[in-house]
Amino acid sequence: MTTLNKLLDSFHEIASSPKKQLDAYLSEGRKVVACVPVYTPEELIHSMGLVPMGAWGGDIELKESKKYFPAFICSIMQSILELGIRGEYSGISAIVVPSLCDSLKCLGQNWKYAVKDIPFIPVTYPQNRKPDWGKELTKVSYERIIRDLEAATGVIFSQDALARSNKIYNEHNEAMRKLSEVLEQHPSITAVQRRDIFKSAYFMEKEEHTALVCQFMEALSQVVETESKLKVITTGILADSDGLLKIFDEHGLQIVGDDVAHESRQYRIDVNLELEPLEGLADKFSRMDHCSVLYDPEKKRAGYIVDLAKKHKASGVVVLITKFCDPEEFDYVTVKRACGEAGIPVIQIEVDRQIVNYEQAGTMIETFKDMF
Amino acid sequence: MGEGGTKPKFTIDPDSAKFKLNEIVVKHYKEVQEAKDRGEKIGWCASNFPQEIFQTLGIKVCYPENQAAAIAARGAGQRLCEISEAEGYSNDICAYARISLAHMKVGETPEQNMPLPDFVLCCNNICNCMIKWYENISKELGIPMILIDIPFNPDYEVSDAQVAYVRSQFLAAVEQLEEITGKKWSDEKFREVMDISNRTSRAWLEATSYTKYTPSPLNGFDLLNHMAVAVCARGTIDAAEAFETLLEEYKKAVKEGTSTFRAEEKYRIMFEGIACWPHLRATATGLKSRGINMVATIYADAFGFIYDDFDGLIRAYCNVPNAMNLEHARDKREAIVKNTNAEGLLVHTNRSCKLWSGFMYEMSRQIGEDCQIPVTSFDGDQADPRNFSEAQYETRVQGLMEIMETNKGGKD
Ligand code: SF4
Ligand code: SF4
Numbered sequence: 001m002t003t004l005n006k007l008l009d010s011f012h013e014i015a016s017s018p019k020k021q022l023d024a025y026l027s028e029g030r031k032v033v034a035c036v037p038v039y040t041p042e043e044l045i046h047s048m049g050l051v052p053m054g055a056w057g058g059d060i061e062l063k064e065s066k067k068y069f070p071a072f073i074c075s076i077m078q079s080i081l082e083l084g085i086r087g088e089y090s091g092i093s094a095i096v097v098p099s100l101c102d103s104l105k106c107l108g109q110n111w112k113y114a115v116k117d118i119p120f121i122p123v124t125y126p127q128n129r130k131p132d133w134g135k136e137l138t139k140v141s142y143e144r145i146i147r148d149l150e151a152a153t154g155v156i157f158s159q160d161a162l163a164r165s166n167k168i169y170n171e172h173n174e175a176m177r178k179l180s181e182v183l184e185q186h187p188s189i190t191a192v193q194r195r196d197i198f199k200s201a202y203f204m205e206k207e208e209h210t211a212l213v214c215q216f217m218e219a220l221s222q223v224v225e226t227e228s229k230l231k232v233i234t235t236g237i238l239a240d241s242d243g244l245l246k247i248f249d250e251h252g253l254q255i256v257g258d259d260v261a262h263e264s265r266q267y268r269i270d271v272n273l274e275l276e277p278l279e280g281l282a283d284k285f286s287r288m289d290h291c292s293v294l295y296d297p298e299k300k301r302a303g304y305i306v307d308l309a310k311k312h313k314a315s316g317v318v319v320l321i322t323k324f325c326d327p328e329e330f331d332y333v334t335v336k337r338a339c340g341e342a343g344i345p346v347i348q349i350e351v352d353r354q355i356v357n358y359e360q361a362g363t364m365i366e367t368f369k370d371m372f
Numbered sequence: 373m374g375e376g377g378t379k380p381k382f383t384i385d386p387d388s389a390k391f392k393l394n395e396i397v398v399k400h401y402k403e404v405q406e407a408k409d410r411g412e413k414i415g416w417c418a419s420n421f422p423q424e425i426f427q428t429l430g431i432k433v434c435y436p437e438n439q440a441a442a443i444a445a446r447g448a449g450q451r452l453c454e455i456s457e458a459e460g461y462s463n464d465i466c467a468y469a470r471i472s473l474a475h476m477k478v479g480e481t482p483e484q485n486m487p488l489p490d491f492v493l494c495c496n497n498i499c500n501c502m503i504k505w506y507e508n509i510s511k512e513l514g515i516p517m518i519l520i521d522i523p524f525n526p527d528y529e530v531s532d533a534q535v536a537y538v539r540s541q542f543l544a545a546v547e548q549l550e551e552i553t554g555k556k557w558s559d560e561k562f563r564e565v566m567d568i569s570n571r572t573s574r575a576w577l578e579a580t581s582y583t584k585y586t587p588s589p590l591n592g593f594d595l596l597n598h599m600a601v602a603v604c605a606r607g608t609i610d611a612a613e614a615f616e617t618l619l620e621e622y623k624k625a626v627k628e629g630t631s632t633f634r635a636e637e638k639y640r641i642m643f644e645g646i647a648c649w650p651h652l653r654a655t656a657t658g659l660k661s662r663g664i665n666m667v668a669t670i671y672a673d674a675f676g677f678i679y680d681d682f683d684g685l686i687r688a689y690c691n692v693p694n695a696m697n698l699e700h701a702r703d704k705r706e707a708i709v710k711n712t713n714a715e716g717l718l719v720h721t722n723r724s725c726k727l728w729s730g731f732m733y734e735m736s737r738q739i740g741e742d743c744q745i746p747v748t749s750f751d752g753d754q755a756d757p758r759n760f761s762e763a764q765y766e767t768r769v770q771g772l773m774e775i776m777e778t779n780k781g782g783k784d
Contacts, residue, residue: 070721070729072464102500105524106730109698113734122526126537127496127503128519133540137523140533295503297510297517321462326726329462330469330504334511336460 004219007212008193015199018053019088022203025051026091031153034095035202036080036107037237038261038293040123041142041281043271045096046206047165048146048155054202055080055095056238056262059353068110074324075353076238077103084115094152096145098123100293101327121148127295129286138282162277169271172206175213176267182217184256184312187229189220191248191255195240198263229254230369233309235335236320237261237292237328241351243358244320251365256312259305260320265291292327301331302338309344315372316345318365323352345371389618393601396611400434400604405487407432413490413553416472416509418502419603420674420692421495421520424569424685425545427607428562429555433493434486436505438600440471442484444649444755452481453756466724467755469505476509491515491552493545497522497695499727516552518545522690524727528700530690538686566685569607573676575615576602580672582622583665584712587637589625592666593656594632596647602675638663639776642709644670644736645720645728650757651765658762658769664776668712670705694727702735702742709743716776718769719749723759746775 014021025032033045034055045052057079064085065078083089095118097108111120124141126134146157179197183189197216201209229252239245239260248255258264269288271280288294290304309317317339321328332348339346347368349361384391408414415426417433426433443452449467455474457463463470475481479488494506494517503519510517520541525534546557576598582589598618605611625631641659643666648655659666670693677688693701709717719736721729732749740747750768753759 068731068733070723070733072723073726073730099524099526100500102727103730105500105727108526109731110734112698124523124526124534126523127521128537128541128544131540131544133537137533137537140531292504293500295507295519295521297507297519299507299511324464324726326462326465326501327504329465330501330508332462333460334508 002219004216004223007216007219008196010212011193011196011200011216014203015196018203022053022089022091031093031155032091033149034089034092034118036095036097036104037076038098038100038104038291039125039266039285039288040096040098041145041285042206043162043165043169043281044142044145044157045149046168047162048149048153048157049161050093050149050153050155051205053092055083055089056202056240057353058083059241059356062354064114068114069106072324073103073106074322076322077107079353081107081110081114084111084118089115089118092118094119094121094149096121096123098125100125101325103324119148119152121145121152125285129288129294135279135282135286138285139278142278142282159277162281163273166271166273166277166280168207168210170273172201172210173267173270175210175217176201176264179213179217180257180264182220184231186220186223186225187227187254188223188225191239191245191253192242194255195245195263199240230372231256231312231314233257233259233305233312233314233317234320235259235305235317236351237322237325238351239263239320241353241355241358243356244349244351244361247358247362247365251362251369253318253365253369256314257308259290259301259308261291292325292331299331299334299338302334305335306338306342306344309339310342314344316347316368318368319346319348320351321348323350387617389614389621392610392614392617393598396601396605396608396614399610401484401486404432404434405485408487414487415491415493416486416489416506417493418495418498418506420497420689421493422542422685422689423607424562424565425542425549426493427565427569429546429549429553429557430561431549431553431555435604436472436475436486437468438603439475439481439484439486440468440755441600441649443471443475443481444757445652446483447650448481448483449650449755450757463756464723466499466501466505467753468724469501471755472505473508476512488513489515491549492517493520494518495520495522495689497689497692499694499725501726516548518548520545520689522695524695524697525690525700526697528697530687534690535683535686538690539683542686565607566679568609568612570678572602572606572608572612572615573678575612575619577672577676577678579615579619579622580676581711582619582626583667585626586640586713587631588633588640588665588667588712589622589631591631591633591656591660592643592669593647593652595669595672596652599671599675606675606677633660633665635660636663637665639716639773640665640667640712640714641716641718641772641776642666642668642705642712642714643718643720644705644732645722646671646725646754648720648752648760649755651752651760651762654762655752655765658765662769662773664769664773666718668708668714670701670708673704673708698731698735702738705735705739706742709739709745714743714745715779716745716772717747718772719747720754721749721751723751723753724755746772746779748772
């Protein structure tokens with residue numbers, strides 16, 4: 001097997017078996033902290049020697065979560081709670097939940113009663129995050145996370161360690177940004193494989209992931225591409241479903257860039273390493289933009305997506321709306337309009353962690369392709 | 373959140389609270405339209421935005437939530453929702469937002485009209501959905517948006533850090549509004565507005581507390597209408613006086629043993645959630661026909677802001693029901709249940725409101741256990757008529773009544 005295939009296999013293996021990763025960390029005596037979307041200050045957790053692991057739910061059947069959530073809450077929240085109740089996270093030291101949307105606020109409250117043995121640590125982000133007083137609230141929230149983590153794990157925080165973690169995360173951000181650029185030149189990498197690389201980042205320490213991604217890019221640089229596909233941009237919270245991504249591959253669509261929260265939205269902004277480390281981390285949040293859960297009165301995200309499509313010469317934008325995700329549902333209208341004005345075709349596909357059959361999406365993509 | 377007003381009927385006694393309250397709502401819409409016609413800049417405002425700011429500045433605003441409730445109560449919810457849906461808004465989005473965005477598009481809505489805004493004032497202490505909704509208005513109309521961000525509080529008490537953050541935003545909002553409208557802030561006027569707002573809130577809270585009497589001097593559904601005034605006119609003398617009149621009427625009714633609940637009050641319940649405006653009659657009749665009166669609602673508290681000073685004001689806005697953690701929200705409700713001797717809890721699982729319904733199952737379970745009262749929920753929506761089934765409502769209310777009846781037997 002070539003190095004490239006081996007690497008793709010490892011990404012796939014890690015992305016599809018978070019439980020195995022968790023158990024491996026636990027058996028090494030490591031402490032693991034679950035990080036719920038959309039943004040958590042992983043750097044803090046990492047700096048304390050704890051392993052941050054992303055918890056974005058799973059494609060599972062919902063049963064127990066329905067005792068807590070009504071049906072009209074998104075399947076990401078539902079499935080995180082379901083996994084928690086089922087004991088899939090057992091052994092984890094804490095779960096960090098930001099309250100960036102209404103459903104996230106509810107997850108934290110339900111968690112306290114549904115999964116009593118894993119402490120809930122809230123993150124209170126300011127929406128007015130840019131002025132100094134906004135940054136101050138972010139910093140105070142981070143200090144609270146530190147206190148809660150110290151209480152839950154007995155580990156002590158230090159600014160020096162955070163400085164190191166900030167750097168490791170910046171390097172990872174850079175690698176992921178580069179990865180996205182490199183993949184644009186490689187239509188042979190499928191949508192499923194692309195997802196695997198992004199997703200695996202959530203289940204391993206970032207320095208390790210950076211190393212793997214760099215090796216992968218190196219191996220990929222040897223590959224001569226012969227085929228070409230229809231270039232598209234994806235946007236949404238999550239583009240995780242195998243069933244859905246296979247449709248991209250079957251219909252010859254290549255994702256040449258994304259504005260997906262689970263993917264590139266995480267990696268756009270680095271910590272300014274000149275600042276005192278904790279302040280630097282708070283400052284990072286203040287500079288984050290172009291996201292449905294971050295206050296954006298000018299709706300700059302819509303223009304951002306248009307620019308992304310133009311930059312990558314994409315033929316169209318695929319909007320993947322997570323069912324019941326109101327922040328994205330509101331943004332969709334402005335995104336659709338901005339793309340329309342720029343002459344960029346858009347299709348909207350509703351995604352849900354419970355949908356297995358994306359036949360209808362296939363038909364939509366077929367029609368979408370006919371537009372070119 | 374936010375409530376609808378009713379149209380005044382000329383048969384009502386002009387000295388009655390009902391008449392005065394209705395007049396306030398009518399005057400409110402009229403004044404904002406007149407201001408707009410004079411060329412003044414007017415705003416659209418979230419129901420729990422600190423009204424002290426624009427009252428002090430003498431700026432006129434109107435409330436999309438109140439408007440949406442009124443439109444829904446008058447039967448046009450679906451029509452407006454469909455206009456937004458045609459624009460690409462999902463039918464899973466809060467129906468108040470869908471109605472409001474539709475009104476923004478069409479500009480005229482006969483069921484409850486409102487001039488288009490020159491700026492929007494948003495406060496997300498009730499939900500983050502509000503931010504997205506107002507962002508879209510701001511973008512679409514090309515007008516400024518002012519956001520006072522009050523994050524959901526995961527702790528029981530409001531922290532000093534949160535107060536400091538909200539205080540800074542309050543001051544920034546004043547500056548922004550001065551710039552937008554050219555009006556000037558006066559500390560003296562601010563103190564006056566705070567005094568009036570407290571007076572209104574005290575009268576409102578005291579009047580609504582009269583449901584503690586058995587039988588209650590009022591049909592709890594009355595409050596749903598009066599709330600429009602608590603939202604839109606808290607900072608005005610008219611509102612203070614109207615609520616004081618209401619209080620006097622309730623005092624008198626208790627003395628004389630009368631009530632606006634026109635049936636024998638056999639059961640007393642807490643109603644959780646916003647009213648189903650499109651099905652107000654069906655929901656009210658379902659209760660009244662069984663002798664069930666709604667005597668407890670968190671809503672009454674939601675618009676009563678009592679404070680001593682500026683920091684107290686900020687804390688009050690941080691402590692609204694939808695910004696509280698489960699424990700705090702639960703304890704508030706349990707206190708109301710105990711105070712009013714509510715015998716059951718009827719929960720509206722409101723498809724529009726993710727935050728309000730998203731941890732209600734657990735919270736209502738706890739309230740039921742702690743207060744030893746039965747809990748039942750029904751599915752509905754505060755403004756989209758398509759998400760409610762009268763048959764389900766009837767069955768659930770009947771079930772609740774039967775348990776309350778059995779409990780009465782047990783207690784005898
Ligand atoms: S998918 Fe949307 S609704 Fe669900 S948690 Fe994420 S941002 Fe909130
Ligand atoms: S989501 Fe809920 S709180 Fe927010 S505007 Fe709609 S009904 Fe009101």
